[in-house]
Amino acid sequence: MKKGNTVIFENPPVITCHAAVGGKRESEGPLSDKFDMLLTDTKCSQPTWEKAESVFQRYCMEQLLQKSNTQLSEIDCVLSGDLQCQCTASSYAMRGFEVPHLGLYGACSTMAQGMAIGSMLLQSGMQKIIAMASSHFCAAERQFRTPLDYGGKRAPTAQWTVTGAGGVVIEREAAQGVKILSATLGQVIDYDVKDINNMGAAMAPAAAHTLLQFFKATGKRPLDYDKVFTGDLGFVGSALLKQLLSAEGINLCNHADCGLLVFDRESQNVEAGGSGAGCSACVLSCEILPSLKRGTMKNVLFMSTGALMSQTTSLQGESIPCIAHLTELASQEEKQ
Amino acid sequence: MKKGNTVIFENPPVITCHAAVGGKRESEGPLSDKFDMLLTDTKCSQPTWEKAESVFQRYCMEQLLQKSNTQLSEIDCVLSGDLQCQCTASSYAMRGFEVPHLGLYGACSTMAQGMAIGSMLLQSGMQKIIAMASSHFCAAERQFRTPLDYGGKRAPTAQWTVTGAGGVVIEREAAQGVKILSATLGQVIDYDVKDINNMGAAMAPAAAHTLLQFFKATGKRPLDYDKVFTGDLGFVGSALLKQLLSAEGINLCNHADCGLLVFDRESQNVEAGGSGAGCSACVLSCEILPSLKRGTMKNVLFMSTGALMSQTTSLQGESIPCIAHLTELASQEEKQ
Numbered sequence: 001m002k003k004g005n006t007v008i009f010e011n012p013p014v015i016t017c018h019a020a021v022g023g024k025r026e027s028e029g030p031l032s033d034k035f036d037m038l039l040t041d042t043k044c045s046q047p048t049w050e051k052a053e054s055v056f057q058r059y060c061m062e063q064l065l066q067k068s069n070t071q072l073s074e075i076d077c078v079l080s081g082d083l084q085c086q087c088t089a090s091s092y093a094m095r096g097f098e099v100p101h102l103g104l105y106g107a108c109s110t111m112a113q114g115m116a117i118g119s120m121l122l123q124s125g126m127q128k129i130i131a132m133a134s135s136h137f138c139a140a141e142r143q144f145r146t147p148l149d150y151g152g153k154r155a156p157t158a159q160w161t162v163t164g165a166g167g168v169v170i171e172r173e174a175a176q177g178v179k180i181l182s183a184t185l186g187q188v189i190d191y192d193v194k195d196i197n198n199m200g201a202a203m204a205p206a207a208a209h210t211l212l213q214f215f216k217a218t219g220k221r222p223l224d225y226d227k228v229f230t231g232d233l234g235f236v237g238s239a240l241l242k243q244l245l246s247a248e249g250i251n252l253c254n255h256a257d258c259g260l261l262v263f264d265r266e267s268q269n270v271e272a273g274g275s276g277a278g279c280s281a282c283v284l285s286c287e288i289l290p291s292l293k294r295g296t297m298k299n300v301l302f303m304s305t306g307a308l309m310s311q312t313t314s315l316q317g318e319s320i321p322c323i324a325h326l327t328e329l330a331s332q333e334e335k336q
Numbered sequence: 337m338k339k340g341n342t343v344i345f346e347n348p349p350v351i352t353c354h355a356a357v358g359g360k361r362e363s364e365g366p367l368s369d370k371f372d373m374l375l376t377d378t379k380c381s382q383p384t385w386e387k388a389e390s391v392f393q394r395y396c397m398e399q400l401l402q403k404s405n406t407q408l409s410e411i412d413c414v415l416s417g418d419l420q421c422q423c424t425a426s427s428y429a430m431r432g433f434e435v436p437h438l439g440l441y442g443a444c445s446t447m448a449q450g451m452a453i454g455s456m457l458l459q460s461g462m463q464k465i466i467a468m469a470s471s472h473f474c475a476a477e478r479q480f481r482t483p484l485d486y487g488g489k490r491a492p493t494a495q496w497t498v499t500g501a502g503g504v505v506i507e508r509e510a511a512q513g514v515k516i517l518s519a520t521l522g523q524v525i526d527y528d529v530k531d532i533n534n535m536g537a538a539m540a541p542a543a544a545h546t547l548l549q550f551f552k553a554t555g556k557r558p559l560d561y562d563k564v565f566t567g568d569l570g571f572v573g574s575a576l577l578k579q580l581l582s583a584e585g586i587n588l589c590n591h592a593d594c595g596l597l598v599f600d601r602e603s604q605n606v607e608a609g610g611s612g613a614g615c616s617a618c619v620l621s622c623e624i625l626p627s628l629k630r631g632t633m634k635n636v637l638f639m640s641t642g643a644l645m646s647q648t649t650s651l652q653g654e655s656i657p658c659i660a661h662l663t664e665l666a667s668q669e670e671k672q
Contacts, residue, residue: 002412002461005436009460048652076338077521085421086646087441091524095657100341100521102449103441103644103659105423113438117453123460124345125338185413185436188427308439310422316384321431323439 004217005210006184013122014177014332015115015168017070019063020285021056023163025137025270029263034286035164036063042138042163050084053136053165056278057082057093060132060165068169075099076126079118080167081110082134083277084143085310089134108135108203108232109186109306111166111281112325116183119327122172132167133304135276144311145196157198159234159275162262166281168289177332178292181299182218184326186210188308192319196309199320200237200259200272203305206322207233208244210303214326215250222252226297229288231280231304231324232259234273258283280304292331299330340553341546342520349458350513350668351451351504353406355399356621357392359499361473361606365599370622371500372399378474378499386420389472389501392614393418393429396468396501404505411435412462415454416503417446418470419613420479421646425470444471444539444568445522445642447502447617448661452519455663458508468503469640471612480647481532491533495570495611498598502617504625514628517635517664518554522546524644526657532650536573536595536608539641542658543569544580546639550662551586558588562633565624567616567640567660568595570609594619616640628667635666 001008019036027038037059044055057080065072078097081104082089094101106113114131121129138148140161146152170180189209193202207230215221222228233241238257245252258280259273284302291297303326309318337344355372363374373395380391393416401408414433417440418425430437442449450467457465474484476497482488506516525545529538543566551557558564569577574593581588594616595609620638627633639662645654 002463005413007461050648050652051654077341081441083422084646085648086419086443086644088644088646088649090441091644091657091659092649092654094524095526098523101524101659102453102521105417105426105439105441107422117438117457120457120460120462121453124456125343125459126456127338185438187434188430188437190431308422308424308427310420310424312386312421313424313428316386318387318428321427323427323437 005213006182006217008182009119012179012181013119013170013172014174014179015289016171016174016177017064017068017169018285018289019060019067020166020282021059021164022282026162026164029268031262031286049136049138053089053134053139054093056165057089057132057134058096060167061097064130064167064169072097072099074128076129077102078130079104079114080132081105083107083140106323107306107308108275108277109304109323109325110277111284112302112304112327115327116185116325118170119180119183128171130167130169132165133277133281134165135161135278137161137163140276154271155197156271157236158271159199159259159273160263160270161276162274162279162282164278164282166278166285178289179330179332181328181330184210184214186323186325188321188323190319190321194319196314198236199275199307200234201240202307202320203233203322204237204240204244206324207241207303207305210324210326212248222254225299225301228252228255228301230257232275233257233305234259234275236272261287292329295331302327302329341549342518342553343456344518345455348515348517349455349506349508350510350515351625352507352510352513353400353404353505354621354625355396355403356502356618357395357500358618362498362500365604367598367622385472385474389425389470389475390429392501393425393468393470394432396503397433400466400503400505408433408435410464412465413438414466415440415450416468417441419443419476442659443642443644444611444613445640445659445661446613447620448638448640448663451663452521452661454506455516455519464507466503466505468501469613469617470501471497471614473497473499476612490607492607493534493572494607495535495595495609496599496606497612498610498615498618500614500618502614502621513668514625515666515668517666520546520550520662522659522661524657524659526655528655530655535611535643536570537576538643538656539569539658540573540576540580542660543577543639543641546660546662548584558590561635561637564588564591564637566593568611569593569641570595570611572608597623628665631667638663638665
């Protein structure tokens with residue numbers, strides 16, 4: 001059933017497995033003991049950071065298959081994406097796996113985008129899919145800003161791209177796991193922010209837009225959920241999101257941002273917090289899904305937020321269009 | 337119903353409208369009078385080629401809405417992609433449209449990928465979606481090879497990226513149009529080709545793999561169709577595809593390649609033929625769908641083929657992984 005931009009699943013698909021692989025800085029952060037695998041050599045013995053990111057995805061795939069005791073042949077397709085030009089981290093990672101692949105580009109919104117599309121694919125004959133996203137600090141810095149060797153100074157509004165990959169197995173039906181009750185697809189929103197060192201400000205309006213669309217379509221409010229998670233708005237974007245929603249009469253008092261959960265801003269020198277397609281993917285897997293499975297949370301909104309610029313568009317003086325996709329998650333016992 | 341990697345639609349969705357916008361070289365080719373719009377100023381009065389490509393997509397969207405007499409609010413979502421880093425042609429084009437957007441990256445396989453995913457989304461509550469893809473010769477050359485100003489010599493195996501955008505409206509149900517009977521999702525295949533001036537050779541194995549998967553799953557053969565279309569294998573890749581299939585005992589005698597239909601190799605100086613995400617998208621709209629609607633063809637296989645490298649991976653000495661997604665199309669009267 002569809003209400004506005006929200007697809008509500010009559011038979012909600014179930015997240016039955018999750019995995020996250022993190023890098024060095026992630027291993028020093030508050031979620032360090034919750035990752036399935038931590039690689040303090042963020043180059044993974046590869047000659048380049050770009051290749052290393054593919055290794056993160058490969059390890060994440062292997063973790064998912066192993067933890068869920070699944071043969072690759074049981075997976076109907078893998079939906080994945082990343083921040084590299086032409087999504088090469090994902091495509092190159094998939095060379096080792098004989099499984100259909102659907103490449104996505106939603107920048108840091110990729111994790112929720114993949115879960116949303118994947119949930120819908122499960123309504124049309126598929127039984128089991130994987131959604132996955134990754135990012136790599138070193139690859140992203142030279143992709144979007146300047147090579148690390150340049151030693152550029154970081155602005156206080158800048159965010160630190162998570163080096164990691166996170167993914168989930170979603171099944172059409174399952175007795176145990178976390179249900180995806182609905183998915184809200186985002187629109188491209190551009191508030192004319194041009195500062196590539198302030199992604200939070202650029203993305204907040206897209207996050208607000210998708211949340212408002214969801215609340216309007218479903219009649220729900222923030223307090224109907226244990227928590228409302230955003231992907232990587234960071235310190236700056238989180239404050240702006242609350243302001244934007246407040247102006248619409250919505251008090252987002254139970255908000256948490258994955259970018260503020262994955263690192264400790266006080267001690268880790270990450271300026272406004274974490275970011276990257278891997279940010280919401282890893283926090284989903286390390287923190288959100290385990291809490292829903294344990295029952296310490298019953299239901300949440302999980303929204304990933306993406307800034308859709310490239311180095312080319314930035315250098316050409318363009319503003320930064322953004323998008324946010326949302327999924328509504330509930331522990332298996334929770335009735336809608 | 338799912339057989340192997342092929343999803344067969346019990347209630348096949350229907351392509352009810354199609355549109356294509358081409359550039360200067362397309363206006364001089366064999367399909368010139370079949371485009372909905374031709375822009376001989378391939379910069380579209382924009383300061384850069386990248387921005388111009390977004391204008392091609394915008395015009396294509398406008399043509400689709402106008403031709404199908406559809407309000408934007410009736411569209412459940414737009415699935416689109418292109419070849420630019422971070423898919424900016426698509427994201428920036430969508431700024432002007434208040435409609436949910438799902439960004440795809442499948443390189444030149446994007447058109448079939450979008451149609452495949454879109455068809456499945458229509459099984460889960462959506463009524464009407466748009467799938468679209470674009471490419472731009474000038475943007476692609478500097479993206480993947482060298483800036484045009486460099487004046488690099490073109491190899492005989494090189495292909496000419498189509499400057500254009502093509503798209504379709506797909507509906508859950510409709511009395512008139514072209515049915516999508518099934519969709520086969522491709523796998524990432526890498527035969528270790530490293531020559532970025534020979535995309536056809538790189539992509540042929542992926543095309544062969546997807547076709548073989550489809551024939552194996554369904555028991556069909558090439559001659560069950562009026563024609564088997566590939567996206568942009570060009571002269572070199574088409575010959576290799578036939579060889580690869582012949583080795584598996586399949587005679588692909590009714591094959592046509594969109595890259596060989598969109599340009600005249602004799603007179604247009606395009607070396608091995610056309611390519612780009614816009615290539616199969618435009619030929620689908622200009623040639624394939626009109627023939628199916630007129631009834632001069634009853635059913636076809638339409639497969640887009642994508643080479644998934646980036647300039648970064650090429651410069652890092654990597655090979656070129658490829659993918660091909662397939663859709664099975666039939667005129668409305670045709671029974672499966």
